[in-house]
Amino acid sequence: MPHDAGPGATGVDPEKLWLRPTEPRRGRRPSFSRAAITAAAVTLADAEGLEAVTMRRVAAEVGAGVMSLYSYAPDKETLLELMVDHVSGELPATDPLTGDWRADLKTIARLQRDHMLRHPWLPTALATRRTPGPNTLAFLERALAALRPTGLDGAAKLEIFAQLTAFVSGHVSYEIAQAAATRSPDRGAAEARYLIAVAADGHHPELAEALSAPGRALTPEATFTRFLNRLIDGLDTA
Structure with missing residues (x-):
C-alpha cells in the first residue's frame, strides 16, 4: 500500500x-x-x-x-x-454586492488574500485541488454574481475568477516567502548590495533606471493593492 x-x-x-x-x-x-x-x-x-x-x-x-x-x-x-x-466556510458568501463589478472583485480578492494568509498551506493545496465542495461553491456563486454586470458569458466569468484566484494564491506565496527572507537580515542586505552592483555595471541600463525610480510604499498591503488594481482595472469585457 x-x-x-x-x-x-x-x-x-x-x-x-x-x-x-x-x-x-x-x-x-x-x-x-x-x-x-x-x-x-x-x-x-x-x-x-x-x-x-x-x-x-x-x-x-x-x-x-x-x-x-x-x-x-x-x-x-x-x-x-x-x-x-x-x-x-470562513469566507463570506452572502454579503451584499455593490453592483460595481471591479470594486466587488477587489473585495473578493482581499478576502481571499486574508484567508490564505490565515492558512498558509492553502496556495499549495489549491494548486492540486479539483472538486469544489459546498462552501467553495457558495463563494464561487458570489464571485459569479459580482461579474453579472459585465455581461460576459459563463465560461468567461469562470475564467476571470480562476485568474483572480491564481493571482492571489501566487502573491500570497510570494508574501510568505518574503516574510521568511526578512527574518534573515544578512540575506536581505546581501541581495540589496548585489542589485546595486549589477545596476552600476553598465550592462543593465533598464534595471538601473528602474531601481533609481522614486520609491513606493512596500508594505505587503500596498504592494498587493497595486498589483490587484493593475489586474482588475485592466480586464477587458468587450
Missing part, C-alpha cells in the same frame, strides 16, 4: 464526497466525525504545514486508529479536499 494512502485510493469521486452523506455505522457511535477529522487536519496544517498532515498524525489528534479514518477520508487527497472546503 502506498504511504498514507487508503485502501483502493484512486482519486477523489466528487459525487461520493459531496453528494452522498456519510452512512451511519452500526454498533457504538464513534467518538469522532468527518468534521472533527477535517478540523484536526486543518489545525495541523496551520501550525506545521501540509507535510505534517498524515493520516497517522490526524488519527492521533482525534484519538482514533488510522484504519478507522479511512471510512471518512480514504486517502490524503480526499482529506485535502475536505480541508480546503472546511476553511472556505
Whole structure:
C-alpha cells in the first residue's frame, strides 16, 4: 500500500464526497466525525504545514486508529479536499454586492488574500485541488454574481475568477516567502548590495533606471493593492 494512502485510493469521486452523506455505522457511535477529522487536519496544517498532515498524525489528534479514518477520508487527497472546503466556510458568501463589478472583485480578492494568509498551506493545496465542495461553491456563486454586470458569458466569468484566484494564491506565496527572507537580515542586505552592483555595471541600463525610480510604499498591503488594481482595472469585457 502506498504511504498514507487508503485502501483502493484512486482519486477523489466528487459525487461520493459531496453528494452522498456519510452512512451511519452500526454498533457504538464513534467518538469522532468527518468534521472533527477535517478540523484536526486543518489545525495541523496551520501550525506545521501540509507535510505534517498524515493520516497517522490526524488519527492521533482525534484519538482514533488510522484504519478507522479511512471510512471518512480514504486517502490524503480526499482529506485535502475536505480541508480546503472546511476553511472556505470562513469566507463570506452572502454579503451584499455593490453592483460595481471591479470594486466587488477587489473585495473578493482581499478576502481571499486574508484567508490564505490565515492558512498558509492553502496556495499549495489549491494548486492540486479539483472538486469544489459546498462552501467553495457558495463563494464561487458570489464571485459569479459580482461579474453579472459585465455581461460576459459563463465560461468567461469562470475564467476571470480562476485568474483572480491564481493571482492571489501566487502573491500570497510570494508574501510568505518574503516574510521568511526578512527574518534573515544578512540575506536581505546581501541581495540589496548585489542589485546595486549589477545596476552600476553598465550592462543593465533598464534595471538601473528602474531601481533609481522614486520609491513606493512596500508594505505587503500596498504592494498587493497595486498589483490587484493593475489586474482588475485592466480586464477587458468587450
